[in-house]
Structures are given as C-alpha cells and as structure tokens.
Amino acid sequence: MNKRMVRYVLSRILQIFGVLVLLPLFVSLLYQEPLRNQVSFLGTAALSSAIGFSLSRNSVSVGGMYAKEGFVIVSVCWVMLSFFGALPFVLSGEIPSIVDAFFETASGFTTTGASILNDVEVLSPSMLFWRSFTHLIGGMGVLVFALAVLPKTESESVHIMKAEVPGPVFGKLVSKLSSSARILYVIYLAMTAATILLLLIGGLPLFDSVLLSFGAAGTGGFALRNGSIAPYDSLYVETVLGFAMLAFGVNFNLYFMLLSKHVKEVFTNEELRWYLSIVAAAILLITANLVGTSQGLWTALRDSFFTVSSVVTTTGYSTADFGQWPLFSRLILLVLMFVGGMAGSTSGGIKVSRIAIMAKTAVAELKRTSYPNRVVSVHFEEKALDTKTIRSVVNYLVVYVFVFAVILLLVSLEMPDFISAFSTVAATINNIGPGMGVVGPLSSFSLYSPLNKVLLSFTMIMGRLEIFPILILFSPSIWRRRA
Numbered sequence: 179m180n181k182r183m184v185r186y187v188l189s190r191i192l193q194i195f196g197v198l199v200l201l202p203l204f205v206s207l208l209y210q211e212p213l214r215n216q217v218s219f220l221g222t223a224a225l226s227s228a229i230g231f232s233l234s235r236n237s238v239s240v241g242g243m244y245a246k247e248g249f250v251i252v253s254v255c256w257v258m259l260s261f262f263g264a265l266p267f268v269l270s271g272e273i274p275s276i277v278d279a280f281f282e283t284a285s286g287f288t289t290t291g292a293s294i295l296n297d298v299e300v301l302s303p304s305m306l307f308w309r310s311f312t313h314l315i316g317g318m319g320v321l322v323f324a325l326a327v328l329p330k331t332e333s334e335s336v337h338i339m340k341a342e343v344p345g346p347v348f349g350k351l352v353s354k355l356s357s358s359a360r361i362l363y364v365i366y367l368a369m370t371a372a373t374i375l376l377l378l379i380g381g382l383p384l385f386d387s388v389l390l391s392f393g394a395a396g397t398g399g400f401a402l403r404n405g406s407i408a409p410y411d412s413l414y415v416e417t418v419l420g421f422a423m424l425a426f427g428v429n430f431n432l433y434f435m436l437l438s439k440h441v442k443e444v445f446t447n448e449e450l451r452w453y454l455s456i457v458a459a460a461i462l463l464i465t466a467n468l469v470g471t472s473q474g475l476w477t478a479l480r481d482s483f484f485t486v487s488s489v490v491t492t493t494g495y496s497t498a499d500f501g502q503w504p505l506f507s508r509l510i511l512l513v514l515m516f517v518g519g520m521a522g523s524t525s526g527g528i529k530v531s532r533i534a535i536m537a538k539t540a541v542a543e544l545k546r547t548s549y550p551n552r553v554v555s556v557h558f559e560e561k562a563l564d565t566k567t568i569r570s571v572v573n574y575l576v577v578y579v580f581v582f583a584v585i586l587l588l589v590s591l592e593m594p595d596f597i598s599a600f601s602t603v604a605a606t607i608n609n610i611g612p613g614m615g616v617v618g619p620l621s622s623f624s625l626y627s628p629l630n631k632v633l634l635s636f637t638m639i640m641g642r643l644e645i646f647p648i649l650i651l652f653s654p655s656i657w658r659r660r661a
Contacts, residue, residue, distance in 0.1 A: 180418050185233045187251050188258065191303035192230030195259055196223045199266070201311060215304050216586035218269035226262050246650065253647040256639050260284040263312055272305050277628040284635040288642035289524060291399025291494030291611030294624045294631065303385065310389040310400050311610060316642070317396025317426070317524040318341055318366045357607045366524075370395040373422045376581055380414040390415075394422040397524045399494025401613045406496040406619065411482065417571030420487040424457065427519030448559050451531045453520050458639050460486045460514055471504055482507075490514040492526035494611025494619075496588055501618035515604045526609030526641055527580065534558060577645055582607060592630055606634045607641040 203219040224291035263286070273279040278294045286309055295301070301309065370391050377387035387401055388543045395401050401408045407416060415514035432444050444450070461482050468478035488495045488646045489511050502513055518527015535558055542554045555562045586603045593599035596617030602623075612619040626634065640648040 183247050184251055184254070188255060189230045189233035191255050192226045192233070192262070193260070196227030196230060198311075198315065199226065199263075199308075202266070202304045202308040205307045206302070209303045212438065215266075215270045215302060218266040219304070219308075221269055222262060222265040225265070237325065241494045249647040252643060253651040255332075255628050256287065256643060257282075257636075260287055260635065263287060266308055269303060270302075270305065277629075277631050278624075280546055281623065281631045281635045282309065283312060284638050285611070286310070286398065286400060287316035288638040289313050289396040289398035289492070289526065290606060290609040290638045291393070292606060292617075292634070292638070293400070293611075294621050294626075296622050297404060298401065306389060306402055307385075310392040310398070310402075313396030313398030313400060314370065314392040315396075315443075317398065317624075318362060318430075361434055362430055365430055365437075366395065369422075369425065369433075373418065373576050375650055376418045376422075377415065379416060380412065380416060382410070390419065391422070393495065394419050394493065395524065396425055396524070397423060397426050397491045397493040397519065397609075399488070401495065406494075407484070408497045412481050416480065416484045418622045419495060420484045423487045423491045423493045423495070427523050427525040428453070429520040429522035431522050446560075449520050449534060449579060452534045456517060456530065457486060457490055458515070460490065460510050464503075464510055467504055467507045476642045479572055485511065489610065490517060490525075490527075491519045491523075492610045493610055496612060496619035499618060499620050501614045501620075512601070512604065512614070515610050517600075520606060527606075528575070531558070532574065532576065535568065536575065539568055539572075574644070574646075576650075578607075581640070581645055581649075583632065588633060589630060592626060601627050602634070603637065606620050606637040607640060609641050 179281055201501045202221075203216055206215045206219065233650075234515045242568060260280055260283045263283035264273075264276060267273035267279035267282065268276050273282060273295075279294075281294050284290075291549075293311075298306075373391040373394055376382065377390060382390070389400075389402055393401065399406075401407060407419065409517065410416075417525055428446075428450065430445060432450060434453045435444050436443075443582075461479070462556050464482040464486065465475070465478045468482060469475050472480070481564075484495070484497050485500050487493075492515070500508065503511075516528055517533055518529050518574045519525025521529045535556065538558060542556050556568060557563065558587055586599060589602050591598040593602065593616070598613070598617060601613030601615060602617050605611060605617065616625060617623055622632065623631070634649065
C-alpha cells in the first residue's frame, strides 16, 4: 500500500472540504443566526484545512497509484468527510450527539435521505442548507469533483473514478479523465440550476427552491418541512421534482451524447429503454391498484407518478404515506428500491444495467439447458458481453445478498417486525431514505440504538460505493507495503 499517495489525495480532499463548508457560513450570516452557528462552520473549516495541510507535508515524490490505493482513498474519504461534515451540527448544538450527526451527514453525502430528526423544522436555515448541500456534493461524487478541479495523472485518477462512479462498467466521456469529470459536473450543475429556476417559476421561495433542487439533483431527499413535499400541496412542484428525479436517474453519459448531437445513440440506448419501461409499468400498475381501493384516478396517478419517480431513483421525497397503500403497491415499491436508477447516474440501488444483464443471462441459461449444443451469447447495448463482465455482475450480486443478510440479522435485534427490519436495510444499502413500517416516509431512524446508527451509517456509505471499497478497507492484506 502506497500510504504516501493515500495521504496526499486525502489532504487535497480535506482542503477542498474546508472551502466548501464556508458556503453555509454565508447563509448563517445572511439570516443573522447566533454566533455559535458561524463558529461551528469556521471551526470545521479550520480543522479540516489544518489536517489537510499537515497530511500534505510529504506530497513530493508520493509515487504511483494502483487499484487498491484508489479503493482505499475512496472509502476513507467518504467516512472521513461524513465525520467532518457532522461537526457543524454537533458544535452548534442543533444535533448534539456525534453519532446522530454522523448518521445524518453520512445520509446526506451518500444521498440516502434517511434522518434521525423527528422535527426537521427546528433546524436553522444554515444547518438546513448544509444538510441539503451534502446531497449536491455527494450526488456526483466527492472525488469526481476533486478530479475536476485538481490536476492529476490520468493513469492514477482512473482508479479513483472507477471506485466512486457507480455501475458495472466504467467509461470516460473524452480521452482525458479530468476533462470527463469537468463535463460531468457542468452538466450536473446546469441541470440543478434549471430545476431551481423551474421551482422559482412555480412560486416557491428561493431558499426552498435551492434546497429541494439539491435533493433532486443528488437524488437524496432531505426536505425542509415535516412531511417532505406534501406540505406544499402543489401539482406543479410535484411534477417538476418528479421529472427532475427521473432525469437525474439517467446515465449522465447520455446527456453528453445529446450535447454531442448523437441523438440516435441516446434513444437506442438499451439501459434507458429498460429504465423508462420499468418506471412506466410501475406507475400504471400502482395507479390501477390505488384506483381499485378508495382513490380517484387523478389522485392515484398523481401519487403513483411522484412516488415511483422518488423510489426508483432512490431519492426519498414523498407526498403520500405509501406504507398505508395496498400490499400489491408496496411490493412493487420494494422491488423498485432494489432496482434503482441507471449506471452513471446519481441514483442508488443495484442499477438497471445489472438487472438487465442478469435477466438476459438467466434467459440464456434456460436456452442452454433446453439446447445443450446451442451457442448462446448474452448481448447488451448491441454488444456481446464477455465472461468477465457477466462474472463481475454475478459476483457483485452474491456479495450484495450476503452483506444484506448479515446487516438484516443485526438490525432485526431492535425491530418489531420483519418488514420494518427488511426495509431499513433496503433503504440504507440502496440509498433510498424512508422505508416501510416503523421507518416509513412519516417516521425517522431515531428509534435505533447508537450502535445500529453507526452500522447503518456505514451501510449507507457501503451502498453508495457499491460495497467493495468498504470491504477492501477492512482487509489486512491491503495495507501491506507494495514491493
């Protein structure tokens, strides 16, 4: 393990973080909040910057970076920033428990949206801003942002981006990785700005428009009011946020292709067709189920559209208590929690591409069983998949199920029923936020013990980084010095 390289990159991340944490300081000054709030942000910025500069003292001749350094940097970075990001909440006294603050910040950076707060409206504007701003930072990736603003060797940076960008296959937009990172962030911020503008046109205050857009962009789901989006009671707001969430659940590479005028390739993209088909089918099925109970057609369509958009993109905003919906609708939502959005988006979940590949692999196996002498290959995106790609998808799902089962057993010790325990793990490892049962959209995660809050915090980080970087972090062999 090249520890000097790890320290070098982490030092740069802490210095960037020290600048970013000053933004909510200006919000605190603007709203003339108590001095302790400004001190909490200044203290956090000073501490992270000081540690960052101290770590960078050996920045000369730090050596090369390989895959294991990339995995370690990404995993340590996300845990480290979740801790430092929790400090303003603790120092201001608005979330005095470091465990609760760590959970809230990890949920923000991983764009999960799970909260330990029973009353979010007690937070000051600057803390609400910081809480939602973590969604914007974490949505595209902390280290992707670093690659966009810091010069780094391409062969070294690729290991960081591979470890942080979700999906079974990693690809650059252009030849230079730093340019790819900048393009991603320009698209990401432009779409966020467009969402803010649309919400402003709908009559929302600027503060609400900005923070709700941060949540939609990062597909995070932290809201400003108790009851999430329901208190606004606006069809326009729900429509804007619903389509925004779906847009941020799309692979950002496709937006670059649109800008490059490769329109045909976008609309023939197989994962996009799977994604839109899953969303449309879920909306129609849930609408039909809700109409069959007590809701009218329009209300059922409105609620199902927003809820499906929120759940499949793992955002977590809500306008209705879907925990009270019929079992059929709840089961569909439970399936969507695992599916997630497209690879290369800000969404969590297993990802549509993996679901599609596994479905096609299963069909191919059935054909091979029926016709043993027949050569059957699995095609995705008009390409025959090699054995290595299929094996990596299968391996990921096997590890995913094993980790899910272990965490479920630990969480079940404090849960009153299976659906609450199961949806707790599903909501955190898939970065969704609200689950079902006692952790439904109108509830919080405050009932858990400090030990389980820490466990679920790491579960959220593990889900955001797709498990392997965190598992590798705890492998003793990874820390041995490279020959």
